[in-house]
Amino acid sequence: MTKLPKFISSKTAIIIAAVVLAAYLILVLTVVNLGQNKLKESQHSELELKVAHYAYALSYFFDVSQDNIRVLSVDQTINTFFHNRNAGMSMAYGLGTSLFKLKKLLKQLVVQRRIDNIPIFKQVSLFNLDGNAIVNNSDTPLTLTVKEINKLRQKERYIQVTPTGNTISIRLLQLIYLNGEPIAYLVAEISNAMIIQQLTAQEHLGSGSRIELTSDRGNLFIWDSLNKATNHHLNKQLLQLNQAISMTPFTLRGWYEPVNNKDLFTSHWFVLVLSLMAIPVTLGLYFLLRIEHNNTVLQTQVSLSELQQQQLSIHNYQLEKEVSKRKASEKVLEYQATHDSLTDLANRNYSLKKLADAIELSKRHHSKILLMFIDLDNFKHINDTLGHSAGDQVLIESSERLLASVRKTDTVARLGGDEFLLILPDLKNNQQATVLAADILQLFEQPFHVQGHEFFTSTSIGLSIYPQDGDNPDTLLKCADMALYRVKDNGRNSFSFYNPIMNNNILRNVSINRRLRYAIENNKLEMYYQPLVDLHSGKILGAEALMRWTDEELGFVPPDEFILLAERNGLIHQLGDFALTEACQHAAKWQTIAPIQIAVNFSSVQFRDSHGLLAKIIAVLDATGLPHDKLDVEVTESLLINQEDELSSMLAEVRRLGIHLSIDDFGTGYSALSYLQKYAFSKLKIDRAFVMNLADNESDRSLVTAIIAMAKALKLKVVAEGIEEQLQADFLKDLDCEYGQGYLFSRPLPADAFEKLLIADNS
Ligand code: C2E
Ligand code: CA
Ligand code: CA
Secondary structure: OOOOOOOHHHHHHHHHHHHHHHHHHHHHHHHHHHHHHHHHHHHHHHHHHHHHHHHHHHHHHHHHHHHEEEEEEHHHHHHHHHHHOOOOOOOOHHHHHHHHHHHHHHHHHHHHOOOOOOOOOOEEEEEOOOOEHHHHHOOOOOOOOOOHHHHHHHHHHEEEEEEEOOOOEEEEEEEEEEEEEEEEEEEOHHHHHHHHHOOOOOOOOHHHHEEEEEEEEEEEEEEEEEOOHHHHHHHHOOOOEEOOOOOOOEEEEEEOOHHHHHHOHHHHHHHHHHHHHHHHHHHHHHHHHHHHHHHHHHHHHHHHHHHHHHHHHHHHHHHHHHHHHHHHHHHHHHHHHHHHOOOEOOOHHHHHHHHHHHHHHHHOOOOOOEEEEEEEOHHHHHHHHHHHHHHHHHHHHHHHHHHHHOOOOOOOEEEEEEEEEEEEEEOOOOHHHHHHHHHHHHHHHOEEEEEEEEOOOOOOEEEEEEEOOOHHHHHHHHHHHHHHHHHHOOOOOOEEEEOOOOOHHHHHHHHHHHHHHHHHHOOEEEEEEEEEEEOOOOOOEEEEEEEEEEEEEEEEEOOOHHHHHHHHHHHHHHHHHHHHHHHHHHHHOOOOOOEEEEEEOOOOOOOOOOOHHHHHHHHHHHOOOOOOOHHEEEEHHHOOOOOOHHHHHHHHHHHOOOOEEEOOOOOOOOOOHHHHHHOOEEEEOOOHHHHHHOOOOHHHHHHHHHHHHHHHHHHEEEEEEEEEEOHHHHHHHHHHOEOOOOOOOOEEEEHHHHHHHHHHHOO
């Protein structure tokens, strides 16, 4: 994804512009303000200066004017006049001339003293000290009060202000001396126009000013150029400046309009407009910033979503990894679920699925499928004698041989234990099946080499064919199983086709095999206990543990039946372990009630691995805590025809450990007395068959009598099985048979029921 153009630079530019503008505005406002203040200040000082200048000029003017008058007062003409008058000179003679000259002098002053062609003096008069005029060339005669004359005597000269109507008249008074004595005074009236001229030199109509010359006797209006319209409003804001004019009774008073009210560029309005102008500019900047902000937000969102996408892709990657890991482990699991771990062949379920697929295909092609159920004949023996790893070797090699002999399209599966299944599609006819089966048989005629041993095994093969024997995997497998069963029954190392007329017995056995596996895996087996009693006292001395199995499909299955089958398919080992453990556990518990002995039945098949069995027995006794001498191992005569040293030493070891041995079903088998001597048996159990007919059958009675006698001779206790009637019990007692077992005393009972019986028996 390409990056959007950055707005940062324009944003910065906008911010800088805003800052600069703000600074500029502040500066302008400050400058305007400062300028205004400065202007006000400078106007103020300018006006002050101006007013001061006016005052100075006026002061100077008065000074000069007074000096003129003073000079006049000592003029020769005036002096001569008063001399002449004092000398008593008459008007007609010299005094008249003197007066004429005097008048001329004064007139001359008025005419000649001018500034800018404006006469300074309006008129000049001369008075006697009593106020009578000597010379008065004015229309309005000047007068002087006594008070003024006195003041004049003290001051010699001063400026007199006299109100006249709206205005004033200004006069300079000067005392005149003759021979050091005051004799008269001069009065010179200053021209108001002259004063106005002096004070308006720098004024013009636009200056917005008003000037008055004030005194306590009245004011002289000089100038007014104030804006009359605004005068009223601005009155208060007018700048007023007062300046006393030195050496005079006057104060110059000036009013000036403030500069900003006159100047647009420094007016409040201008500042206001400037400030208002800042508003649109600020707004513009604000919107620019908003746009900029939106851009930034957008950009942030874009980069945020970029980040999210990145994180998402990381997530995705991890997820993909996880998924592929899972897929891999699922594959492994799937493989494990569908394949046998030892041989890598398809397992039972998977092979059945493959068979289903093959059936579907055959349906379309109208072809046949051959099923071969293969079982190694003496595999259990190999396993028992050479151990499991040797057994595993045989299984692996068997699977290799099978794989090597079939086509790619065929399936080789291991169903469990030493059972293999071949699925061979596209079977042409039964003839071909025969050939194939014979080939497989031949495969196993080759010897196996395991752990330095060479040995032979044969196989039994059951065959079934789709569609003639069934149209689904289950049925076809069952058929092949039954065919196999028939081979086993007929002496093994052969093959057989499924025959629908196979007897029910075989069908049932196949079912029992199947259901027994299920029963073991799902704990459907139970141990019952039948008491063994002392025939004389009737007391319970022990119990025989008997296995019970009630199947959901088959119902109650008698132990004789399933144990026989279990001996064939190897399940007997698991059944044996279960019986031993259960019985010992219960017996150990019951020791607190009575020191009873528990008899457990052992199949001859269990002794094929006699060392393993012994170890198992010891382990169970240790685990349950049952004393050795409370276990009675029941074996049948069939075991004892095996004369192997290993078995002998094992049985001897059992006895040495204090565990009891009993010979079961005595009289039904070989009944060779020699083995009775060889192994130290504790008890001999007379089979039920002989006890059953004791009362009626003479030969049975003599046989039982003989057995008991023989047992006595061998120091064996005798147990009579299957006592159902009191008569039988009595008869056996008479024959000196010690112990008995049978429905007369109790049927085999579940553990808790037996426990109750035992408690009752001991109370
Ligand atoms: P067994 O060892 O001879 O057991 C005695 C059988 O006689 C039992 O049959 C028992 O129920 C039955 N019985 C006892 N008293 C009477 C009676 O008064 N009348 C009649 N009619 N029968 C009586 P069960 O329990 O059916 O067992 C049959 C056989 O199955 C046993 O014969 C034994 O060989 C075998 N078996 C039972 N449990 C086990 C076991 O846990 N392991 C092995 N290996 N075999 C067992
Ligand atoms: Ca028994
Ligand atoms: Ca028996």
